[in-house]
Amino acid sequence: MPISADTLIADARFFPTVQQGARTLLDIYRENPRLTAIFGSQQRWLMAHGGFGLHCDHDPADPASGLYASRFISLMVRKNVASRNTAAAFINEMLAYRFIRPMDLNRASKPRHLEPTETTSEAMASWIAVHLALLDDFDGESRHEALRRSPDLLWRLQPAIAFALIDSAIIRHPGPTFDLFTWASAGGLLMDRLFASIVVPGEDTDQPDRFSAGSLSFSEISGSYMISRTHVKRLFSAAAELGSVGWSGPTGNSVVWLSRSFLNEYQLFQAEKYAIIDRALAAAL
Numbered sequence: 001m002p003i004s005a006d007t008l009i010a011d012a013r014f015f016p017t018v019q020q021g022a023r024t025l026l027d028i029y030r031e032n033p034r035l036t037a038i039f040g041s042q043q044r045w046l047m048a049h050g051g052f053g054l055h056c057d058h059d060p061a062d063p064a065s066g067l068y069a070s071r072f073i074s075l076m077v078r079k080n081v082a083s084r085n086t087a088a089a090f091i092n093e094m095l096a097y098r099f100i101r102p103m104d105l106n107r108a109s110k111p112r113h114l115e116p117t118e119t120t121s122e123a124m125a126s127w128i129a130v131h132l133a134l135l136d137d138f139d140g141e142s143r144h145e146a147l148r149r150s151p152d153l154l155w156r157l158q159p160a161i162a163f164a165l166i167d168s169a170i171i172r173h174p175g176p177t178f179d180l181f182t183w184a185s186a187g188g189l190l191m192d193r194l195f196a197s198i199v200v201p202g203e204d205t206d207q208p209d210r211f212s213a214g215s216l217s218f219s220e221i222s223g224s225y226m227i228s229r230t231h232v233k234r235l236f237s238a239a240a241e242l243g244s245v246g247w248s249g250p251t252g253n254s255v256v257w258l259s260r261s262f263l264n265e266y267q268l269f270q271a272e273k274y275a276i277i278d279r280a281l282a283a284a285l
Contacts, residue, residue: 002278003139005170005271017138018270022192024130028123029189035123036226038099040189042182046081046166047072047090051100052124053162055115056155067100068111079166125154128161131277143281153284160280170272175265177244184235186225193221194258195266209260210246218252 008014029035038048051072058066069091076087091114094100099120103113116124132143147153165171173179181187197214218236222229233252239245244262248255 002282003135003275005268005275008138008271008274009267011138013138014271015267017134018267019196019198020137021130021134021270022196024134025127026189026192026196028126028130032119032123033226034097036186036189038094038120038123040186040225041184042172042188043082043086044090045188047076047087048094049158049162049165050075050079050081051091051094051114052116052120053159056159058113058115063111066103067114069114070111081166124158125151128154128157128277131274132281135274135278143278146281146285156284157280160283161277164276164280165273168272168276170268171276174269174272175261177239177242177259177262178265178269180238180242181235185231186227187235189225190221190232190235191266193224194256195263198258198263207257210257211260211263212248213256213258215254216252216256 029039039045051067054072054075055067064071069088072091073084073087076082076090077084081087082090091100095114098117100114100116103115129144129147132147136142136144147157178191181191184190194213194216199212218229218232221227221232236245236252239262240251244259246257246259248257
C-alpha cells in the first residue's frame with residue numbers, strides 16, 4: 001500500500017530523509033549546472049515534468065499523442081502552469097539548450113514531435129531513482145530495485161508522477177513563504193540548500209521555533225546559483241517580512257535561521273511529492 005503524506009509528516013525519520021534528498025539533488029545540479037535551466041523554479045520544474053510526461057505518452061500509431069509544441073502549450077495553459085507565450089518560450093529554450101530535439105529530422109508532416117535528449121532522460125531517471133531510494137531508506141522497502149530490474153518502468157512511472165504533481169494543490173501552493181521562493185529563479189534549489197543545512201528540529205531549545213541553517217552570504221548564493229545578488233537580497237527581504245527567515249548577525253553575511261512555519265511548508269511539499277511518487281510506482285507495477 002502506498003505511503004501517505006500524513007504518515008510521512010508524522011514520522012520523525014522523514015525530515016532527515018528529506019535533507020538527504022536535498023543534498024543528493026544539489027550534488028546532481030552541481031555536476032550539471034545547466035539543469036538549473038530546467039528545474040530552477042517551480043514553473044519550469046512543472047513544465048519539464050509535463051513535457052516529459054507527454055513524450056512518454058507517445059504512440060507511433062496516433063499522431064495526436066506525444067510531445068509537440070501545440071499540445072505542450074495547451075496543457076500548460078489548461079492547467080494554469082504558464083501562459084501561452086511562456087510555454088512556447090520554454091519549448092524553444094529547451095531546443096536551444098539541446099534538452100529536447102525533433103524525433104525525426106526527415107519528417108516534414110505536422111505536428112513536429114519532440115523527444116528528450118539523453119542528458120534529459122538521464123536527469124529524469126536520476127531524479128526518480130533518488131526519490132525511490134530515499135523512500136526505501138525510510139521504510140526498508142525495495143522500490144529502487146524494481147526500477148533497476150525494469151528500466152522501462154520509467155516511461156510508465158514518470159507521466160503518472162508528472163500529471164499528479166501538476167494537479168496537486170499542495171505541490172502548487174504549500175504556503176506563502178514556499179511560494180515566494182519556489183516561483184523565483186533558482187528558488188527551489190535555494191530552499192533545498194537552506195533545509196539541507198538546517199539543525200534537526202528540537203535541538204535548539206533556546207529558540208524552539210527557529211532553526212539554524214548555517215552561515216550564508218548573498219554573494220555565495222548569487223555565485224552558486226547564477227542569480228543576481230539584488231535578486232537574492234530581495235527574496236530574503238520578502239521572506240524576512242513574513243517572519244520566515246532571519247539572521248544572527250549582519251544581514252546577508254551571517255548564520256541564517258528559518259521559522260517553524262517555513263519548515264512546515266517545506267515538509268508538507270516534500271511529503272506530498274514523495275507520496276505522489278509512491279502512488280505512481282504502486283500503480284505502475
